[in-house]
Amino acid sequence: MIRLNWTDEQKNRIIELSKQGLSSPKVAQQMFDEYGINFSRRTVARFIATGQTSSRYKGKPKSKVKDVKRGTEIVINKDGSTTSSTTMQMTQEQAKDPEFVLRAHGFNPDDWDIVSARNNFWQQNSVENGLIDLYQSKITVKPKVDDELTPQDIANLFKADIKPYTVKQVARDTHNLVVPLPDLHFGITTMPDVKGHLDRLLELINKGYKTIVIEQLGDLFHSSQMWSSQTLKGTLLDEVNMVQAVEDAKQFFDVLVTASLKNSTTLHIKQMAGNHSGNIEYMFMEYLKAKYPQVVIKNNIQFRDAYLLDNVGIMLAHGDLAPKNLPMLFANEFGGVWSLSHSREIHKGHFHREKIVDEGGVISRQLGTVKPNDKYEISNGWTLSKKELYALEYDSDKLVAEWHI
Structure with missing residues (x-):
């Protein structure tokens, strides 16, 4: 084999071709085309990596290598x-x-x-x-599909025709009312499905309360997307009309919030994101903030939250995560609410059935839903739970009435 003594010009040309992103075989071919000399691909690769042309070179390779452009x-x-x-x-x-x-x-x-x-x-x-x-x-x-709803389209659905609504609030009682709303799943649920429940709830609200708290406990909508029907994690669901779902949710809350404002001194809305539609729920709370400036709205995307209602401590969760540890998490994550409470409760949903447990003095309320059974629930036989809304009435220290609506 002929041993080549490369000139500085040839060495510089190899470096230049390497910087252009050529592989070692292509550099060798280009060098042959330009100089008429058969440069070994292996020797070219060694020179690019070490700066040496001889196979006898035993020194450590350079710690720095060339950038090589790669194809797509x-x-x-x-x-x-x-x-x-x-x-x-x-x-x-x-x-x-x-x-x-x-x-x-x-x-x-x-x-x-x-x-x-x-x-x-x-x-x-x-x-x-x-x-x-x-x-x-x-x-x-x-x-992208031409008629696909963009994020701006979704935002416009919530913001359309928003005119801030205010009323003169008058308290008629010293008691407080909490309205938990777990798993409404608008899209499967429609306004006719909830109208009767809403009418009975309004009769109760019209009694008048000092403070009313509406708890949105997650899965307000069936789907996390407007164009396709799926959960936040991408699980495919029965197809639903999400544009109509948004309109139904707006109508439901407009009626509920208006009545609650008229019959309380203070109205709070607490938000907990569900596993189905937490992203759209967050946007929906922003719509309510814009329309009802008198309402104290906490738009929450955390896994858990807690608040004081006079001397009653209430922890909120959707219910899908760490369900067995919630009482201890209540004490550790929300020590201020825990320490000031005379009585303590946990409000959650997710499982679409009612279950109330006293866990070491903490009343854990797993609440059901008014959502009609979908195909998945019917096929698995999960059709036996009650379809009810709930309202919980408290004095300053404890629960005094539980309303099934």
Whole structure:
């Protein structure tokens, strides 16, 4: 084998071609085309990595390697989606930005939605930039549909025709009323399903109370999406009309909130996100804030919350997470409410059936729902629970009446 003595010009040319992103075989081919000399691919690769041309070189490789541009693999799937795989440099924050990831793969965020994305991270030394973050990024995207509802469309549904509503509030009693609303699942549930319950609830509210608290305990809507029917985790559900679901929820709360304002000194609404529709529930609470400035609304996206109603401590949860540990979590996470309470309760839902347990002096109320049975519940035989709303009346220290509506 002829041993070549590379000139400085040839060495610089190899470095230049490598910086352009050419692989070692392509660099070797380009060098042959330009100089008419057969440069070994292996020797070229060694030179790029170590700066040495001889196989006898035993020193440690350079700790810094060249940046190498890598190609992008595009696969068009049968369902109309497209899968793109590439290696890129980005930060961890950029990896969490759907628009950045789409653009990095060459897709316009105005025209494409991400179906799934996976970014695998590692670090590499670069001659030019030092230690850099690299990601092996793989995404599956689908074209946006012209008539698909955008986030702005959803926001407009909640904000349409909002005129702030105020009333003169008059208290007629020293008692407080709590109205828990777990698992209404609007989309499956419609206004005709709740009208009778709402009428009876209004009769009770019209008695007048010092403070009324409406507890939205999660799963206000059946779906987390407006265009497709699925939970927050992507579980597919029976198809529902979410535009109508929003309108039904607005009508239900407009009636309930208006009556509660007229018959109390103070009205609170407490929000707990459910596993079905926590994202849309948050937006819905913002609609209520805009329309009813007199209402004290706590828009909560945490897993648990607690509040004092005079001397009664009440902890809220949707009910799907840590259900057996809630009394201890109440004491540890909300020590202020716990220590000031003369009596303590937990209000939760999720399981669509009623269960009341005294857990070491904490009354844990798992509340049912008025939601009609869907196909999944019917197929599994989960159809025996009562369909009721509840209202809980308290004096300053304890529960004095439990209303089944």
